[in-house]
Amino acid sequence: DTAVSQTPKYLVTQMGNDKSIKCEQNLGHDTMYWYKQDSKKFLKIMFSYNNKELIINETVPNRFSPKSPDKAHLNLHINSLELGDSAVYFCASSQDRTQETQYFGPGTRLLVL
């Protein structure tokens, strides 16, 4: 009965590859988010979707493309991976865009070699 789940948990890949991370929430929430946590532990928002509509798009390279097939899923596709993309990526959800509390997934640890 995991609330927010992400796959894979770990991802090790070579520079230049394309990879996807998947996120699903079973909380019935309308809003989902992608965050990046770097080695210094700063957690920065990348994207947010509300009911499949993109509402927040921070200054993120075009190589990152989120996709929300339905409001329970938010996937992140990364093209042409670079060393600097190595980080932990967290998915989160909130009841809707006005609800402040966010529920986080367990994270996907991406290592680009």
Next chain:
Amino acid sequence: SQKIEQNSEALNIQEGKTATLTCNYTNYSPAYLQWYRQDPGRGPVFLLLIRENEKEKRKERLKVTFDTTLKQSLFHITASQPADSATYLCALEGIYNQGGKLIFGQGTELSVKP
């Protein structure tokens, strides 16, 4: 731009003592502030939210204060236990007209020794 600072040094305290963590912010007046706990290898977990018109909020052994004049929040854990050892993140509502955006501090690592 908005800036959030938390104690950059790890905080080491003895079991049973009160842990006090600090969150300072500049260039902004958020409508609310949140505290999250993050354990190694896990995602952040929401603990408490305090609004700009609230001075203090409590939940069991946790207490949060919010001083909008000082632009500071203090997070207290009373009667601390080794199980309280974790990184604690402060988060503010971001300036974003579509709502829901949180800006996180870098976190303070708390270690409670038995």
